[in-house]
Amino acid sequence: MSKEITSMQEDYSQWYNDLVIKAGLADYSAVRGCMVIKPYGYAIWENMQKQLDSMFKETGHQNAYFPLFVPKSLFEAEETNAEGFAKECAIVTHYRLKGDPDNKGKLIVDPEAKLEEELIVRPTSEAIIWNTYKGWIQSYRDLPLLINQWANVVRWEMRTRLFLRTTEFLWQEGHTAHATEQEAVAETVQMLNVYADFAENHMALPVIKGVKSANERFAGAVDTYCIEALMQDGKALQAGTSHFLGQNFAKAFDVKFTDKENKLDYVWATSWGVSTRLIGALVMAHSDDQGLVLPPKLAPIQVVIVPIFKGDDQKQLIDEKVKVLMQQLKAAGVSVKYDDNDNNRPGWKFAEYEMKGIPVRIAIGARDLANNVVEVARRDTKEKMSFSMDGLSDRIIALLDEIQVAIFNKAKTFRDDRITPAETWEEFLKLLDEKPGFISAHWDGTSETEDKIKELAKATIRCIPLNNQLENGKCILTGKESSQRVLFARAY
Amino acid sequence: MSKEITSMQEDYSQWYNDLVIKAGLADYSAVRGCMVIKPYGYAIWENMQKQLDSMFKETGHQNAYFPLFVPKSLFEAEETNAEGFAKECAIVTHYRLKGDPDNKGKLIVDPEAKLEEELIVRPTSEAIIWNTYKGWIQSYRDLPLLINQWANVVRWEMRTRLFLRTTEFLWQEGHTAHATEQEAVAETVQMLNVYADFAENHMALPVIKGVKSANERFAGAVDTYCIEALMQDGKALQAGTSHFLGQNFAKAFDVKFTDKENKLDYVWATSWGVSTRLIGALVMAHSDDQGLVLPPKLAPIQVVIVPIFKGDDQKQLIDEKVKVLMQQLKAAGVSVKYDDNDNNRPGWKFAEYEMKGIPVRIAIGARDLANNVVEVARRDTKEKMSFSMDGLSDRIIALLDEIQVAIFNKAKTFRDDRITPAETWEEFLKLLDEKPGFISAHWDGTSETEDKIKELAKATIRCIPLNNQLENGKCILTGKESSQRVLFARAY
Helix, strand or coil: CHHHCCCCCCCHHHHHHHHHHHCCCEEECCCCCCEEECHHHHHHHHHHHHHHHHHHHHCCCEECECCCEEEHHHHCCCHHHHHHHHCCCCEEEECCEEECCCCCCCEEECHHHEEEEEEEECCCCHHHHHHHHHHHCCEHHHCCEEEEEEEEEECCCCCCECCCECCEEEEEEEEEEECCHHHHHHHHHHHHHHHHHHHHHCCCCCCEEEECCHHHCCCCCCEEEEEEEECCCCCEEEEEEEEEEECHHHHHCCCEEECCCCCEEECEEEEEEEECHHHHHHHHHHCECCECCCCCCCCCCCEEEEEECCHHHHHHHHHHHHHHHHHHHHHCCCCEEECCCCCCCHHHHHHHHHHCCCCEEEEEEHHHHHHCEEEEEECCCCCEEEEECCCHHHHHHHHHHHHHHHHHHHHHHHHHHCEEECCCHHHHHHHHHHCCCEEEEECCCCHHHHHHHHHHHCCEEEEEECCCCEEEEECCCCCCEEEEEEEEECEC | CHHHCCCCCCCHHHHHHHHHHHCCCEEECCCCCCEEECHHHHHHHHHHHHHHHHHHHHCCCEECECCCEEEHHHHCCCHHHHHHHHCCCCEEEECCEEECCCCCCCEEECHHHEEEEEEEECCCCHHHHHHHHHHHCCEHHHCCEEEEEEEEEECCCCCCECCCECCEEEEEEEEEEECCHHHHHHHHHHHHHHHHHHHHHCCCCCCEEEECCHHHCCCCCCEEEEEEEECCCCCEEEEEEEEEEECHHHHHCCCEEECCCCCEEECEEEEEEEECHHHHHHHHHHCECCECCCCCCCCCCCEEEEEECCHHHHHHHHHHHHHHHHHHHHHCCCCEEECCCCCCCHHHHHHHHHHCCCCEEEEEEHHHHHHCEEEEEECCCCCEEEEECCCHHHHHHHHHHHHHHHHHHHHHHHHHHCEEECCCHHHHHHHHHHCCCEEEEECCCCHHHHHHHHHHHCCEEEEEECCCCEEEEECCCCCCEEEEEEEEECEC
């Protein structure tokens, strides 16, 4: 199978698409820009959801569900937000089809079923949610309101990529309401930290926490915090955002509360989200030319066992050993598959499970059995080891932990090596082409300069890192005064 | 609080709406026919999902995700299905808004962003899924294909009710593909049994398994199997359906496979679904004038503990006892809440938790402490008991099981009493008004008669029960020959 995917070196972009398709993560669909998430890809999403959902609940959030549609009049209430999304909205204008009088068996939109007010398919839910919160919040006793939603959203993207940028995608969006600015900012930062924790400790993906420049801010936010990751081609990928919305939405939807002193004030807001885009990040960050490399904590199957045998007698002996091992692994919460399907040869299976990124492969043959050992192969390093059958499950469990850490460390070493300072515009351009990654450079702080840099170099400011060191310098493009470096990159 | 809900006797329909709102399950929204599922209602849905999802996986199904939108040309491919849903479709016709030149700050649909082909917001996903399956199925080795999707769907309903009938709702839809008719029928029946198991053993809702008459069949199905439940007002509610789709969708989307003999044939299909409507059924089947009555297996909070004390010393003693009890209950997987919020009095809390349907309430006062007892109240029977603190957690766990069974038995006794045979048309009409429920009556088997009965009596055939007894008789309306009784009812 591995022959069928383009190598990373040859064409990174094609490598990614081939991999997503061949590993069975997703498929193209008949709907422009929308994809089908196949069972194996969806199983990764389920693992992500499970972990994130428990982290949200541990930090006091509850799930709820708000309508898919936003009436146009609500959508436009917060003007900056509306403007930001207006150009990429799917719009429902009619509610009925009827038989086509000129074409039996075909349907046409019934012109008599035109909606009085158009409905926007949510690109994000601040508008519909804050319109609802208005009815839920009267007093400080109703605050904080800490709600998350798992949902689909639609943004009419012109250029789409499997997982990374699709017209419809799945995500979670947290929407919280607070009595004070300070509390809302603290929530924004808390959720950024939850995302960073998830990315680093579950996805094995090192991230830089930072704040967006005005140009890259969420439409309607006062501040957008983000986690930024680096892919193996040196391009950056925004992996999650957490927005401090100030009182913008409370003012647009007139959501006020009486505080302890009986004073009326607008509510403070945050919103934060991550999406199925994370699956794209996971694939791009760790995989290789043989296929996916999945961190054990998110792998739908963590261990696969392949028997190598001649005849039923050998098979039966192997089965007995495997049965015990599987019980032990399952009892420890390890997801394990025994592939004794005899339609496929072991070599085919090895390639297949490499493609699928199963972290640990165990092969058991008749001779192994005689020697009381098994062959264990790590997907990440492709290293093969001989493990004794005694205490095997414990060693496998330890190995899974080791792999989780190794994948993170490898990605971190790569990422750290790709944060490069640039002192001049020439150096900046040269680095972007020759050593793509995060480029740490001075910037004069204006949107105009950022626009110009984007136009000239196709690079954007990914973030101003949190706790950034102050340092006097000159803007990489204009030479104007600057008090700190920011991180530039070409990005997905 | 209980004063605020209309009594069931006075107005069943208003009682239901009041209850859904006051118990915090859902709220009306700004979007016609759509509701907001509030955290408490969504927590019930999460419990339902978790259980159903594990039952689907145990029976070999995997989750996946297909696009929200269906291009019109695909939607109309299976003509019966398309016809059945054409009148209730939300239709996306444009993909961009722009600033209103006549009204600064407002937006209008950009007429230049009209889609070449309209997109239907899925009312059900057979079309988009079978169009995808075409690419996935070539040989018998690709079968069976056993996939489920958790998703939102939209059906433009004219008359909506919270949970029971909403324009957008959440559901799961299973879509399977098989090599033989027999296997597909077996799958259809298997999933009907899964639904019945879930309804009876988790929702505590007795159901009748049956087959729909042609009039009530899913558009595009060969046979629709269903589970039918009875609400406390004697109206029936369809709680889940499982469809044998024959080769209808395979033919519409040209999905063929080569069998073991290398012969080409169309694939056999099933689909099956349950939705957030089940939350409405749960509420209507068990609750009373004081509020919700939730079966322990689906209750987001199974046990609530309320301290009754004067002063910090008493409180501290109670806290100590509660801490141990909570640990024991949590270790046994019981969801428990300790409400020691001193803003509300115990009486207010009792009413609140009755409204919310918490199955077991434990009150601990200082005198109880001295006597080594607690007061335990069952939500279902409102019985109050004194339990010793010794072995308390075990007794509470046993009590939860007892309540689960009691709620089911109560509903079953009610339901069984409401299956009444009718021999004449007059008796049929009289029963519908005076003892509403399932009416078991002969029917001549024609759609015309069923239509006429619906028109005259507002009752429909809910199902032909599985393994129905054959019995010669005369149709209740036409007097024509009939070989079996079917179940009629007025229904939600």
